[in-house]
Amino acid sequence: MVADKKVYAFIHHEFVPLTEAYLHISDLAIQRGYGIFDYFWIQRGQPLFFEDYLDRFYQSAGLMQLPVPLERRALREKALELIRLNNFPLSGMKLLLTGGYSESGYEPGTPNLVLIEQAVAYPEQENVEKGIKIITHEYQRELPAAKTINYNMGIRLIGQIKEKGAQDVLYHQNGIVTEFPRSNFFIVKQDNTIATPAREVLKGITRKNVLDLAAATYATEEGNITFEDVQQAKEAFQTSTTKRIVPIVQINDTLIGTGKPGSVTLALLQQLEALEQQYIDQTK
Ligand SMILES: Cc1ncc(COP(=O)(O)O)c(C=O)c1O
Missing domain, CATH: 3.20.10.10 (D-amino Acid Aminotransferase, subunit A, domain 2)
Structure with a gap:
């Protein structure tokens, strides 16, 4: 039997197994639905039209007044590292930026940046x-x-x-x-x-x-x-x-x-x- 493939995510500035990637319930994404994301496909290790998705990710973050905790070059590198770690033949990656942990449950904290990659199939x-x-x-x-x-x-x-x-x-x-x-x-x-x-x-x-x-x-x-x-x-x-x-x-x-x-x-x-x-x- 083939062992289940170990899938990694990037959260709290580190790579962890997806099964251990958690945000605390005080996050404004959970409390108020406040956050942004972007989503792109990766074929044969290449994120398709990557720069366009990064442009939009930073634009969405700006419009929602959420500072991205990584500069573009560093974020690009983390995404590429996750792609190498997971090594899927075909996958989709979500870049998620939340309102962060909020003491009041209303005012934003430091945004949490999460990168999740999952295997996908071509559309029906x-x-x-x-x-x-x-x-x-x-x-x-x-x-x-x-x-x-x-x-x-x-x-x-x-x-x-x-x-x-x-x-x-x-x-x-x-x-x-x-x-x-x-x-x-x-x-x-x-x-x-x-x-x-x-x-x-x-x-x-x-x-x-x-x-x-x-x-x-x-x-x-x-x-x-x-x-x-x-x-x-x-x-x-x-x-x-x-x-x-x-x-x-x-x-x-x-x-x-x-x-x-x-x-x-x-x-x-x-x-x-x-x-x-x-x-x-x-x-x-
Ligand atoms: C509201 C909305 N419009 C359009 C799109 C399609 O955008 P894209 O072609 O970048 O996937 C999306 C993607 O999720 C969306 O959420």
Whole structure:
């Protein structure tokens, strides 16, 4: 029998077995849900698009007034050391920064920085092959540019999504769509323009990569997208680190385009996979 692999985490400035990685209950993340994080994938020992995720991590920390206890270069080194220690073939790493131990349970302490790495699997092909159905919900995240640990609304909507036979929920404000709880939204217009909401959204790293790839072939637009725009679109899809690109074929009761995953969406997915490979080959 193969012994269970020992997995390490970085916490309180040291590497410890994941099973021993604890935060005290006085942490503001537990007391008030105050903290930020970021999350990226590691393929063959290479953190994909690492600098983009580090940029966003420090930006989220700044927006939430949480000083990061490690400078960027030191944080990068710790992440790479953890990757070497764990040696997963394919994994995801979470950089978590909490409000810290708080005596009053309200005022921030010294932020706790935690690095967790876990094995992951490539996304299920079924969603890509069939496309997904989404519902909509009126909601605006409080600090859209920050990747905070507050997913209250998304988690509260899990039951409703399942009841409606859908796979995700798209947030909107007065009929102007923004983002999903954990991914960004795109449409392909009838003239093949690739459009994505610009305001009040988290600037996803996958969103950025897809916009760059799309710009080589199509017109791209970052701006307001209404329900009407979505209904008239030829294709729609969502993007995120873990999902890459997933075609959307139905929004509430309305089919999008032909009701099947579109060719522009699937071509962009292939290009994104190729970009990942290119990144790994170049940074080796
Ligand atoms: C609110 C929100 N929007 C978009 C995304 C997608 O971002 P990325 O492509 O960097 O994973 C995420 C990722 O978790 C998110 O939480």
